[in-house]
Amino acid sequence: MPDNCMPVLRIGDLEAVLPIVQGGMGVGISLSGLASAVAEEGGIGVISTAGIGRGEKDFRSDLKAADERALRSEIRRAREKTGGILGVNIMMALTDYDDLLRVSIEEGIDIIFIGAGLPLRLPGTLTLEEFRNCRTKFVPKISSARAAEVILRAWDRHFGRMPDAFAVEGPLAGGHLGFSREDLESGNQDLEDILAQVLSAVSAYEPVYGSIPVIAAGGVYTGSDIYHMLDLGASGVKMGTRFVATTECDAHASFKKAYVDCRREDLVIIDSPVGLPGRAITSRLLSEVQLGEKKPLECIWQCLRTCDVKSAPYCIAKALTSAKLGDLRNGFAFAGANAYLVDRIVSVKELISSLVDEFAQACRAAEPALAIN
Numbered sequence: 001m002p003d004n005c006m007p008v009l010r011i012g013d014l015e016a017v018l019p020i021v022q023g024g025m026g027v028g029i030s031l032s033g034l035a036s037a038v039a040e041e042g043g044i045g046v047i048s049t050a051g052i053g054r055g056e057k058d059f060r061s062d063l064k065a066a067d068e069r070a071l072r073s074e075i076r077r078a079r080e081k082t083g084g085i086l087g088v089n090i091m092m093a094l095t096d097y098d099d100l101l102r103v104s105i106e107e108g109i110d111i112i113f114i115g116a117g118l119p120l121r122l123p124g125t126l127t128l129e130e131f132r133n134c135r136t137k138f139v140p141k142i143s144s145a146r147a148a149e150v151i152l153r154a155w156d157r158h159f160g161r162m163p164d165a166f167a168v169e170g171p172l173a174g175g176h177l178g179f180s181r182e183d184l185e186s187g188n189q190d191l192e193d194i195l196a197q198v199l200s201a202v203s204a205y206e207p208v209y210g211s212i213p214v215i216a217a218g219g220v221y222t223g224s225d226i227y228h229m230l231d232l233g234a235s236g237v238k239m240g241t242r243f244v245a246t247t248e249c250d251a252h253a254s255f256k257k258a259y260v261d262c263r264r265e266d267l268v269i270i271d272s273p274v275g276l277p278g279r280a281i282t283s284r285l286l287s288e289v290q291l292g293e294k295k296p297l298e299c300i301w302q303c304l305r306t307c308d309v310k311s312a313p314y315c316i317a318k319a320l321t322s323a324k325l326g327d328l329r330n331g332f333a334f335a336g337a338n339a340y341l342v343d344r345i346v347s348v349k350e351l352i353s354s355l356v357d358e359f360a361q362a363c364r365a366a367e368p369a370l371a372i373n
């Protein structure tokens with residue numbers, strides 16, 4: 001590893017050598033391969049649980065059992081490959097959210113990133129006592145200070161504990177986004193402002209509960225971007241797009257190639273059947289849906305609470321699984337606003353090394369006197 005002047009990222013008693021979290025990416029984009037490679041390099045590797053069971057033989061007959069089995073085996077596989085810090089990403093909108101949470105805790109996962117919803121009740125089937133003593137860390141993903149305030153107030157009142165950190169995702173991120181289409185298109189929201197507001201919301205609780213790290217995500221692309229976010233007060237960053245373009249990413253080569261090939265104008269905002277907007281690389285499927293086509297939809301299991309099967313123009317789980325397997329015509333790839341900058345696939349080691357180098361350069365540029373001494 002090159003000279004590393006990045007600070008460590010502390011989440012409770014966990015200490016990541018690098019302040020870099022690899023964002024959980026479904027369906028099947030970040031599994032044990034990518035997560036273990038990132039954790040092994042000193043970052044936090046995250047397995048995405050969305051649609052994780054779709055690769056199992058029996059997924060058509062019992063997707064819930066397939067999800068649990070696949071998650072268990074991905075966590076174990078990752079653990080065999082690294083002693084580093086591993087997390088999972090679970091969307092509250094998933095029908096089997098509670099089960100995936102339970103399995104992750106049973107498997108001793110270090111961190112659970114909770115997305116697509118506000119976690120205001122006890123996670124999974126945990127009792128209050130178990131929740132308070134759980135060694136697994138809980139990190140809600142939010143897109144506004146308002147969401148942070150609601151969570152902080154509820155956890156303070158009902159649980160007497162705080163989230164172990166927050167992941168703040170801005171409008172440039174890939175995947176589903178916690179903003180309205182209007183906000184995304186007008187560009188009147190930015191990560192920097194939201195980060196500052198979340199830091200302020202969190203600071204009100206820190207005198208009582210101690211430090212609550214805030215991790216910034218969405219559009220973080222270079223080591224200099226990481227420096228910028230830490231300079232603004234973030235304790236770490238979460239990056240998705242950069243990690244798709246790695247050898248270890250668990251997606252098919254064609255999925256990664258879509259990143260290398262895409263141009264700025266290919267990145268579009270879609271209205272996902274999940275009920276949220278999302279950012280993706282346009283594809284034949286997305287263009288046809290845009291023109292009003294409705295794809296035959298066979299729902300084997302209502303995997304998302306929020307999906308209205310009757311009106312959904314296509315099955316998002318099927319589309320994302322097709323893309324993961326390399327069929328980018330009948331599926332599509334979620335991607336961050338900076339995906340058009342990707343020009344090649346590198347190893348996780350190379351990527352981390354370049355981020356560390358760029359970060360060091362940004363440090364030197366910002367504090368030349370310190371760099372000379």
Ligand SMILES: Cc1cc2nc3c(=O)[nH]c(=O)nc-3n(C[C@H](O)[C@H](O)[C@H](O)COP(=O)(O)O)c2cc1C
Nearest residue numbers: 023024025026115173174175218219239240241336
């Ligand atoms: C291909 C892809 C799939 C994603 N899937 C999920 C997901 O299943 N759940 C989730 O909470 N976030 C998901 N995300 C968001 C990432 O975890 C991360 O927060 C985001 O990519 C950060 O923005 P960046 O791509 O600009 O780095 C996804 C992002 C991408 C690019």
